[in-house]
Amino acid sequence: MKHLLHLIAVFLLLSFSVVALGDGGHKGHKGHKGLNREAKQDIVRSGMTQYLGQFSPAASSDVGDGWTKHTYAQNFAGDGPLCIAGTPYSVFTKAKDPKKLLVFMQGGGACWQDFYNCNIVAEDQEAPPPPIGIWSDTSDFNTGDLENPLADYSVVYMPYCDGSVFTGDRDVPDPNFPFGDIRFHRGLENASAGIDMAKEMFPKAKRILVAGSSAGGVGASSFAPLLTRMVFGNKVQLSVFNDAGPVAIDLNDFRGGIPLRAMDWDFGQFYPASCTDCSDMGQQTAIIKWRLDNDRSIRESFYSTDGDATDRFFLGIPTQQMYRDLIVNEHGKLNAAHPDRYKRFIRSGSDVHTALQDPFLYYFGTANGVPLFEWVEDFLKPGKRKHRERDDDDKHGPKKSEWVDIVEDFVPLP
Numbered sequence: 001m002k003h004l005l006h007l008i009a010v011f012l013l014l015s016f017s018v019v020a021l022g023d024g025g026h027k028g029h030k031g032h033k034g035l036n037r038e039a040k041q042d043i044v045r046s047g048m049t050q051y052l053g054q055f056s057p058a059a060s061s062d063v064g065d066g067w068t069k070h071t072y073a074q075n076f077a078g079d080g081p082l083c084i085a086g087t088p089y090s091v092f093t094k095a096k097d098p099k100k101l102l103v104f105m106q107g108g109g110a111c112w113q114d115f116y117n118c119n120i121v122a123e124d125q126e127a128p129p130p131p132i133g134i135w136s137d138t139s140d141f142n143t144g145d146l147e148n149p150l151a152d153y154s155v156v157y158m159p160y161c162d163g164s165v166f167t168g169d170r171d172v173p174d175p176n177f178p179f180g181d182i183r184f185h186r187g188l189e190n191a192s193a194g195i196d197m198a199k200e201m202f203p204k205a206k207r208i209l210v211a212g213s214s215a216g217g218v219g220a221s222s223f224a225p226l227l228t229r230m231v232f233g234n235k236v237q238l239s240v241f242n243d244a245g246p247v248a249i250d251l252n253d254f255r256g257g258i259p260l261r262a263m264d265w266d267f268g269q270f271y272p273a274s275c276t277d278c279s280d281m282g283q284q285t286a287i288i289k290w291r292l293d294n295d296r297s298i299r300e301s302f303y304s305t306d307g308d309a310t311d312r313f314f315l316g317i318p319t320q321q322m323y324r325d326l327i328v329n330e331h332g333k334l335n336a337a338h339p340d341r342y343k344r345f346i347r348s349g350s351d352v353h354t355a356l357q358d359p360f361l362y363y364f365g366t367a368n369g370v371p372l373f374e375w376v377e378d379f380l381k382p383g384k385r386k387h388r389e390r391d392d393d394d395k396h397g398p399k400k401s402e403w404v405d406i407v408e409d410f411v412p413l414p
Contacts, residue, residue, distance in 0.1 A: 034234025035226075039294035042272035048223055049230055051192035055081055057091070065128045066094045067157075070197055081193045082186045083161035084111060085120050085179035089186075091194045092127035092157040093201045101205035102134075102153040103198055105191070105224065107214025107245070107354065110314060111163030111183065112260045113174065117314070118163040118215070120179055125159035132359035134211075140359035148362075149377035153209070154202050158194040158216070162187035165245070166212075166219025168265035185265050191219060195227045207237045209380065213354040214310065217245025221300070222287055223270060229295060239380065240300040244354040246311045247284050247302075248330035255316045285330050292338045299341045301379050302331050303355055303372070306346055307413045310353035320351070320413050328407055335405050343403060345375055349411030367406040378403035 043049060057070035071090045072081040081089035108119030119125060129135045139146035162168055168185030177183050198205070210228055212220030221242045229238055249258065258281055262268055268280030275290040277283075291298060304311070306324035317323045327346065334342040347367045355361035355372055365372045 033297050034236075034238070035229045035295040035298075039272065039274070039290075040230065042274050043226055043230060046270050046272050048188070048226065048270040048272075049192075051079065051189045052196060052227065052231060054079065055189070055193045055196065057193075057197075063092070063127065066096075067127045068093050069126070072193060076182075076184075079189060080186070081190045082184045083121055084118065084163040084183050084185065085177075086182065086184055087121050087123075087161070089161065089190050089193070090122050090126070090159060091197045092155075092159075093197060094127070094155040094157070095201070096154045097152045098154060098202055098204045099206045100153045101156065101198060101202050101208045102150055103156045103158075103195065103208065103210045103220075103224070103228065104134075105158045105166055105194075105210075105212030105216030105219045106160040107212065107216040108160045109163075110165060110215055110261075111177075112257065112264045113172075114176055115255075115257065115260070116178060119159075119161050122159040122161045125161070127157050129157070129357065133355075133357040133362040135357065136359075139363045141363070143363070146363050146371075146373065148373065149380055150209070154205070156194055156198040156201070158190065160216050160219075162190050164261075164265040164267070165215045165222070166191040166224060167222050167267040167270075169269070170264060170266040172264050183264070187219065187265070188223060188267075188270065191224050192227060195224065195231055198228070199231045205232065205236060207239075207380075208232060209239045209241060211241035211243065211356065212245060213243040213356055214245055217242040217354075218247055218284075219245070221245055221247050221302075222267075222284070225291060225298065225300075229298070234297070238295075238298050240298065241356070241376070241379070242300070242302045243356040244304050244308060244311065246304070246308075246315060246327060247288065248326050249284060250315050250317050250322075250326060251283070253316050257316065283330060285334060288334055288342070289337060292334065292342060299379070300334075301343055301345065301376075302327075302334075303345045304347075305350040305352050306348045306408075306410070307351035308353050309351040312351075321410075324348070324410065332407075339405070343379070343405040344407055345370075345372065346407045348408040349413060351413055367408050370404070370406060375403070375406070 058073040060070045063069045109117040111118040132140045137151040164185040164187040166187040168187040172183040262280035271278035277286040307320035
């Protein structure tokens, strides 16, 4: 009888958590909008949501240009947002249209045992960011007719300093770490604090884009969209933009980084049990596939060059062709499974890393002739943007655009 009562109590707790955190009113997998009930329950059981609603900033201050800095208290023991060396973590917000929200996760490498190539302190990435790329209202080259589709979005900006691509949950004793005897991989706590701040500051958001560059792109493609859906519910229009976070990994990594990341970051514990392909030793694109399978209204996009030198360094991939094969194939599987809701923008013949915050590439970088900023607009509002140019035989004005999957033909690096 005691065992039965315990099972009933767990069931009631999970049911209450799902309703409290999300929409929860949709039954089954057919006809629902957003994340289905069973998936929400699976997320709660995994422990992924355990830090939501747990942390409040110790101080908030105006840092100019409309930005507010929210700093969390240092907490070396127990739980709490923290950078990898134990320094304080901060989240930044900027209010514009309260119904549109950009949740942006900054990049900065990765750290694991005896591989220390990550941003260490949040202060190195503080807002306001330079007014370029997505942080500018129009083209950074004074071309006023090139308008940024994200210009009117409110922003929650998360510096990156946990070393675990916003997914880790482990404090690792490490006498070899140059910045202290412990690595604080509290990425999930940092991400949870930022998404809580998003809900507190912009509770009326109806259209949310979770985006990130590099390591932040990996974070934006892993747990952050699921946390966002749980906090804001199924009624919001939720999108994800991964700017050059490979997510896909070389399973034959000769440096042994895969097991070291799995052990040091301990992110595998948060994979939902029903994601049977999810493994901290396998392809990390599996969580994206599971999310698309279970959230019928989320839309996701992936940007990369096929010779990205930075990603090849972190993944231990020596050649352009090998990296191209990896990202085209693994992200291609996601596009094949959900062709209307997962698409790629892959440029060839370049080893440049990231584009959203680049003053030139965001507006003038193209794939098959399509500028990236236009592709972003098509992604955010599919079918609603009108091209400026006309076809010679178009007698009825500009044509409506379409968000398309683009993989350029192979061009060798110079």
